[in-house]
Amino acid sequence: MRAFSTCLAVALLAISATSQAGVFEDKTDRFTGVRSVAWQTIPDEAEGFAVTTAAYYSKGSPTPNEYFFQIITYANTSQFAGCPYVDWLIDGEPAPYLNAKYSSDSTGSATIERFAMTPDRATLTQLASAKLVEFKVCNVESSIGSDDMAGLRKVLAETK
Template identity: 50%
Template sequence: MRYRAPIAAVAFLFSISASAGVFKDETDRFTGNRAVRWDSLPAQANEFSFSTVALYLKGSPGPGYYKVQLITWGDSAEFRECHHTNWLVDGVIDPYLEYEYSATSAGSATIERFDKQVDRANLQRLASAKLIEFQVCGTEGKISQSDMEGMRKVLDATK
């Protein structure tokens, strides 16, 4: 039982890595909760991708919350000791994007995640940006156009 999470993480990693991202709108048949999500993982180690999810609790007419997630993977937890993030939205420093770090190791791969729960207004603001850039410690990157479109798909599906 304790190996399910790491095995699932590796399976998820390899199922997503073949494509830029996957849009899903599913209702869990056991809980009745609905998740509208854009799941994305980088195709190569030490690159980043950006995922978005809206979760509707059973019977709720609107999402209980939205979450965005910056994800990377590699041979080790590169950011375990230094995992603060800085963000630029269309070139302007964004103080609202403080992320929570977590890591999952399975075999020789480690998936590192930076999660942030946001409200709809904040997600709309991010989705309307032309360019979102980030810095994790000294590593810089930007959100891909594919992941920006995925975020917009989640917003459109949760009107």
């Protein structure tokens, strides 16, 4: 999974100059038979946040074996290594059961920071059905944007 995250981050930074919109993909690897259904995106600007969502199926599985959800940000240097945690509000209510794992990579002149989790479908459904999902990384507050919420909902709809 880390290799996927690193490759995704490098690819997303490479296309960031030409495209800021997210991309939805439903594809099956022809060598392994692994299917991935994913909303992949990057922040509109440095120090902004974006949220990606994915579902993975092992070869021949009728249902996803794993869901993946992460907040991504980038800047010239690491911003959150000293406080690698996220606090969540779902429609104004605390969600302490959402635990994200911090990771970062430096590529060229940028540092990409991620807060990832592998929630179950019920948790993603709860996030997708919310009117507002807010989060706080260290003391920086933000929320999941409408495009990323639509991407989350599309991943769920395509993986029923």
